[in-house]
Amino acid sequence: MSAPLFGLVLTGGHSKRMQRDKATLEYAGLSQLARAVALLEPLVERCFVSTRPDQQSDAQRTAYPCIVDQLPGIGPIGGIHAALHAHPHAAWLVLACDLPFLDAATLQQLIAAREPQRVATAFRSSFDGKPEPLCAIYEPASSAAIDAWIASGNRCPRSFLAQGEAMLLTLHNPRALDNVNTALEYQQARDLVAGGTSATSAGTSAIGASRPAPRRLQVQYFAILREQAGRSEETLDSSAPDAQGLYEELRGSRQLRLRPEQLRVAINDQFAEWSQTLNAGDRIAFLPPVAGG
């Protein structure tokens, strides 16, 4: 008999790189916090929002049942710790609030593959293969292990899952857990989500309904991207509307580890804007930071 599944949305981060509260960032008119709760709530028995002590009067958060960190200042593991202690008989599906590409199908995959006899069930990152601790199920048995982990000075929930007996899954949608840490990434993600499916749809992609029909494109990779992709070029059919959408598509499937703001793009051998519309037959080159001379 497995423990009942509760949901916890983590909102406590300081958003140093974004310089604003990540929970309030909006995609398609919904705050990230509201999106995350809307995704999680139908799938769990009870749903809570994790907060720091200094966020207890924040109206966005107190609109939901809250669990306040008992050990503030130690990052997300403090939120998981507080939830496991607040309801020790529940298992917790823990979600970071800054996952704009997360879809219901990914959560359903996690729940369907849950192994209650392990301490946790989590996905492997599609970038580096390590466990993703902030879209994962923590069983009641993980509580004592997390207490001991914190007591011995550890903070990283990722390392906790990596050293333990967690069940690790491969993402069906490799981009589902990409997160958003800078204002530019936020803008890019918002543009993608705005044209697309809503947070609560069961679709597998947040990328838009207004996409063109798939057409044949040629992609060229250079230097470090060539090595990461394992090829110097490829021909593929994509409905990505522009170069930015195409790169986002390929990042997960081709293991590209550079972020778009580090790159320039060329279309048909000319420097181009990321937002330039792609046409059938276009040749798109992603250019890493240069180092001539």
Added chain:
Amino acid sequence: MSTFRLESAAFDADALRNELKDHGCGGYVCFEGWVRDHNEGRQVTRLEYEAFAPLALSEGEKIIAEARVRFGVQRALCVHRTGALDLSEIAVWVGVAAPHRDEAFRACRYIIDEIKHRLPIWKKEYYASGDSGWVNCERCAQTPHAHGHDHDHDHAVGAALD
């Protein structure tokens, strides 16, 4: 004859210099970038350059044309290597000939600076420790938000004649 070229093998710098000779020019400035044995505290044993040739060629020609208009120089030429290079090989060669030295110096400096920043050319360093890395890319891959600063580590010395 093109004013910007990519060469996949060692080239003859004297021949390039002769291409620039002009009776109307009294000043000639040349910059050679050489493969250096260290970078950022690491011992470098060799390099590899990779270029996106069509765009590197068109952008390179554009830089030379800009320099000629901007500084009024008579002749300018730049050659960049691709492929595998050993220590002390010439990685990039810039030559400028002008009626007077001042515009030749300034145009040469402009060309090498723009070449380094604008051309789609990538440099992989091989280290004495046995590993290797793409310059300006590896640390960005690890700390994705630390980019945006300009790493301008010259592995070159300049030779100027007037």
